[in-house]
Amino acid sequence: MAEVRVERLVKAYGAARALDEVTLDFPDGGFFGLLGPSGSGKTTLLRAIAGFVLPDTGRVFIGGEPVENVPVEHREIGMVFQNYALFPNMTVEENVAFGLHVRKTGAAETAKRVKEALDLVQLGHLAARKTHQLSGGQRQRVAMARAIVTRPRVLLLDEPLSALDKALRVDMQIELKRIQREVGITTIFVTHDQEEALTLSDRIGILKDGKLVRHGPPREVYDDPRNPFTAQFLGDANLIEGKPEPEGLRLSDGTLLPGLKGPTIAVRPESLKLDTTEPAAPFRLRARLQQRIFGGAMGTCIIDWQGRPLKAVGRDADFRGLPDAGDVWLSWPRESTIEFAAKA
Amino acid sequence: MAGTIAGQDRRKAFMLLSPAYLWLTVAVFLPLSAMAYFSFLSEVPFDGRDWHFTIANYRAFFETGTYATLLWKSLKLGLVVTAVSVVIGFPCAYVLAKVVKGRAREALFLLVILPFWSNSLVRIFSWAIVLRGNGVLDRAVNAVLPWDVKLNLMFSPTAIVIGLVHSYLPYVILTSYLALQAIDDSLIEAARSLGAKRRTILWRLILPLAAPGIIAGAVLIFVPVVGSFMEPRLLGGRLGTYYGTVIEDQFVAVFNWPLGAALSFILLAVVLAILAAASPVLKRAAT
Structure with missing residues (x-):
């Protein structure tokens, strides 16, 4: 158990910088989600903490000790790979025991800890199976058990759920969170699935082109993304641009949004309200409803405003009474407006 | 309907297989049966010679210890x-x-395959130039070492082994390469993350997973080497009498095809017996 810190980490591949001056703290015992589009450097960051990627400059600390010069096998980490990387020539039990054998743990102690780990992931009954006889979810659990049985200082998960289908993924998210809570281990995981990151993490970090653009508790980052990239990447956001004027933000269709600075603001799709009659709210736009998409419990409306597509999401009941297409009023409450710092 | 489609599939499979079967019949089965037939004759049935069926050729193997010694x-x-x-x-x-x-x-691949593309005689004779006394190797060693050494490996078992290893090395490299290539790098990374050192990873992970490839390569080498005759003859000289050279002599020098054929089939039987006896061990290593 340990806190992890990276300091001004840089890793370049040719001209491209996979990591560009990344400084980040991963609190002890926390569940930290690294999020970003592919090529953003999130996996490189994870692998730099693991020791598979050696940074060009910058420092990595695990439990306060610098580890840049410590090889992977001495870093005392646990890692779960995207493809699980279970050893195909060993049984479930042998896979889990591998890290203990390497450490020359006694037979009795090994057996006890393997059993504990397998019970924790609820796979005790499959100990004698070969890995190719397991389902995707079971492999995932074996990989988890194998990674935590050595009681590592930090657990690193590289897109651990991406190979599972949707229903199983949701189950495994809950499972993963439970296991992490029970073991209380500092966990860092990489994902491109923002919903997964929001569900699991108690802190998230968002990367773009090798740079850390925003980090913090999920709710805080969601409510105050501080830059348009984060707003659009985490959740969905309708970006609206205009010209700042003394009394507010002037949009291209002449609408004035009083009190806003701009030049760019964002509104979450779930904050947008649609009406056929002009609403009283001060923030309102005249736009054209193009399409209504029925999605079960939740529906989506695709709206055209000044040639830009906007999106509104709500319960199907919220959209009752709207035409399938036609002119509508868009409005949102002032407190749901996302404003960005001057330049981000 | 399903039956018809299955029938069509079978017909298609048969059509695709037929060239291979035809080739096996013409190129393997027929010559081998002819040899099997010869091995039971008293004389080569050419030029109107007298011949009759006999098992004397097989008995010859057991009557003197020479053949068994050479086979060993x-x-x-x-x-x-x-x-x-x-x-x-x-x-x-x-x-x-x-x-x-x-x-x-x-x-590197090109260098590995090169022996396959060069003529085997050229290959063997170039080794002869290197290995003989006052040859390339001898001079090179003497040029480097301050004291005088006589280095003549020519006409020795060492020379035979060197020549054969050079000829057959690509087999084991290629089969092992394919097996190693199939091992996902993340397995090695996972082992490292669990604290395993290189040696542990080699013994616990890489060797067991590559075993099928190594074994395939070993079998591909072992079988032809046991029957080899060219390298032993050219690089072994007087010491180069092996089971394979004796068989070759029966066909080329002594013109006793029936004995040569019989000795070949005994070799085949022994090799098959060895592989069969080893197969439980090999199979365990391969899973």
């Missing part, structure tokens, strides 16, 4: 050459599969 010598040669090839070839395959990438890999 050949089997030992096969083991040594196979072992040396695996010891040299596996690390080479490992480097090719896991260490070098891109251009360097292509260049």
Whole structure:
């Protein structure tokens, strides 16, 4: 158990910088989600903490000790790979025991800890199976058990759920969170699935082109993304641009949004309200409803405003009474407006 | 309907297989049956010679100890050459599969395959130039070392082993390479993250997973080496009498085809028996 810190980490591949001056703290015992589009450097960051990627400059600390010069096998980490990387020539039990054998743990102690780990992931009954006889979810659990049985200082998960289908993924998210809570281990995981990151993490970090653009508790980052990239990447956001004027933000269709600075603001799709009659709210736009998409419990409306597509999401009941297409009023409450710092 | 489609599939499969079966019949089965037939004759049935059926050719193997001794010598040669090839070839395959990438890999591959593309006689004679007394190797060693050494490896078992290893090394490199290539790098990374050192990873992970490839390569080498005759004859000289050279003599020098054929089939039987006896062990290693 340990806190992890990276300091001004840089890793370049040719001209491209996979990591560009990344400084980040991963609190002890926390569940930290690294999020970003592919090529953003999130996996490189994870692998730099693991020791598979050696940074060009910058420092990595695990439990306060610098580890840049410590090889992977001495870093005392646990890692779960995207493809699980279970050893195909060993049984479930042998896979889990591998890290203990390497450490020359006694037979009795090994057996006890393997059993504990397998019970924790609820796979005790499959100990004698070969890995190719397991389902995707079971492999995932074996990989988890194998990674935590050595009681590592930090657990690193590289897109651990991406190979599972949707229903199983949701189950495994809950499972993963439970296991992490029970073991209380500092966990860092990489994902491109923002919903997964929001569900699991108690802190998230968002990367773009090798740079850390925003980090913090999920709710805080969601409510105050501080830059348009984060707003659009985490959740969905309708970006609206205009010209700042003394009394507010002037949009291209002449609408004035009083009190806003701009030049760019964002509104979450779930904050947008649609009406056929002009609403009283001060923030309102005249736009054209193009399409209504029925999605079960939740529906989506695709709206055209000044040639830009906007999106509104709500319960199907919220959209009752709207035409399938036609002119509508868009409005949102002032407190749901996302404003960005001057330049981000 | 399903039956018809299944029938069509079977017909298609048969059509695709038929060239291979035809080839096996013409190129393998017919000559082999002819040889099997010869092995039971008293004389080659050419030029109107008298001949009759006999098992004397097979009995000859058991009547004198010479053939069995030579066969044992050949089997030992096969083991040594196979072992040396695996010891040299596996690390080479490992480097090719896991260490070098891109251009360097292509260049190394070319060097590995080169013996396959060169004429075997040329290959053997070039070794003769290197290995003989006052040859390339002798001079090179003497140029480097301050004291005088006589280095003449020509016409020795060592020369035979060197020549055979050079000829058959590509087999074990290629089969091991394919097996190693199939091992996902993330397995090695996972083992490292669990604290395993290189040696542990080699013994617990890489060797067991590459075993099928290594074994395939070893079998591909062992079988032809036991029956080899060219390298023993040219590089072994007076010492180069092996089971394979005796068989060759029956066909080329003595013109006793029936005995040669009988000796060949005994070799085939022994090799098959060895592989059958070893198969439980090999199968365990391969899973």
